[in-house]
Amino acid sequence: MTALLATAAAAVLAGAKSLVAIGEWVADAPQHVLAQLGFQADPLTGVIRPPHAGTIRLILLAVDGDVLDTAIGRYLQERRPAPEPAGAVRRAIAVDGKVLRGSRTPDQAATALPAAMDHIGNVLAQRQVADKSNEIPAFAPLLDPIDLEHTLITADALHTQHAHGAYLCARGAHYLAVVKKNHPGLHETVSGCPAATSRSTTTTAPAPTTATRSAASRPPGSTTSTTPEPARPSKWCAGDGRRRRAS
Known part of the structure; x- marks a missing residue:
């Protein structure tokens, strides 16, 4: 089965x-490619016979897609680099969903596949969204097989859900969530957070003015007076596994 998959x-x-x-x-694959895929040669002739297309079809129909995705994700997790030493950059995992190209039919909606990928480029987990559903219920099952301790989870605004935040906190993860106006109460609260009292490590540089942009072109000894614009609060909400922060 491994060779067929x-x-x-x-x-x-x-x-x-x-x-x-x-x-x-x-059918057109050369012998050395079939050998690399795992097929065995005939002991009498020494020739590797390629599988029939019907055999591959039966295997693909019989395999549970979620189980296969879990197995591949576990394999990729075991191959990831050793954990960084204390104080190093935190491991980040992005959660996002894509529609499978060519999966839409007149009788069936396109297949959506949310996935979790680290910033090295490894897809650590993937699941198919159930029919007549969306990515929100698939969030926790997608991340269940992954060790989330001390990791940073990023996702789009669709996953800015209270249940998702509680789940990540319970798993010991940190999170960075986008807050949009589909959550009007939270958006208003975050928008009202003063930048001066923010606990965020991100800083906002003053916006350039006409005076500051042209300062380099002035003769030596000339001076000017400018007033930088105040930093504006960001529409981001971050969680560290213990509390929610906003800046």
Whole structure:
């Protein structure tokens, strides 16, 4: 089964977009490629016979997609670099969803696949959104197999949900959430946070004025008086596993 799944993945990476195309790709694959995929040679002839397209189709229909995604994600997590020493940059994981190209049919909506990816580029987990649902209920099941202790989770505004924040805090994770006007109460609260009392480590530089932009072109010894604009509060809300911060 491993060789058949590897064959399907390799064919798709090579540009195959259908089961027929996968079958054609493996039928044309040279012997050394079939050997690398895990197929065994005939002990009498020494030739590796490629699998039939129908066999690959049956395997793909029988495999549980979520179980396969979990297995691949676990494999990639085990291959990730060793944890950084204390005081180093915190590990970050981004949660985002994409629609599977070509999955929409006249009778079925397009397949959505939310995924969790670290900033090295490894997809650590992926799940298919249930029919007639969205990415919100899939958030916690997606992250369940991942060690979130002391990690920073980022996501788009869709996942700015109280339940998501509580879940991440319970897992010992930090989070950075985008606050938009789809949460009017929270948006108003964050907008009203004075920058002077913010606990955020992010600073806002003064906006350049005509005087500051042209200062370099003045003769030596000339002076000017400028008043920088005050820093503006950001529409971001951050959680550190213990409290919510806003700046």
